[in-house]
Amino acid sequence: MSQFDNVSVLKQANVYFDGKCISHTVVFGNGEKKTVGVILPSKLTFNTGAPEIMEGIAGSCKIKLAGCDEIKEYKAGESFHVPGNSSFEIEVTEPYHYVCHFA
Amino acid sequence: MSQFDNVSVLKQANVYFDGKCISHTVVFGNGEKKTVGVILPSKLTFNTGAPEIMEGIAGSCKIKLAGCDEIKEYKAGESFHVPGNSSFEIEVTEPYHYVCHFA
16 A cells, blocks of 8 residues: 555654654544655664654665664565664665654 | 645655655545655755645745746745746755645
8 A cells, every 4th residue: 555545644744863854744533643754865863752663665774773783674565663762773875765653 | 724634645755856855745535636845955946847836834945936037035834836847946944844736
């Protein structure tokens, strides 16, 4: 499914890391929120509040979760889970399009 | 109105100018499309196919339309119209959040 249907979308974007990460918030009928976004080529560290599931839509990324020495690559169609109140390092060499689900 | 309701939103973004402009496409019930996007600090030249109305949501921009020597500044809440098959130069010094309406 390449799109979300019957949703609301906020007109103003979320801009992080000087624009290296830009997303728009999508709100579902039940009040649930997700974001659709892009991370531009960079190496960034994100902190999480709520647990997140990052779903790759296009491009790929390399992920290192806090407390884990392993670096894993995730491509379009693949997802990774990040615990709440944690962080992850992400390295992107081509624009990584994602949907962020808050668990 | 800070959001669009009862719409579809495409998960994959549109990335232009190496990410200096990123937008997501929103589709309305009647098939009409708009984009919600951000232009990062830069000076860019956009070419139009269909005529466009650019509506500022946050930030500001300076616009020079093709064939016009005048440079005008547009802020949040203001819009400017661009003819079809034309172009415009845009200069942005802070992230410019916009909705692009295709006329």
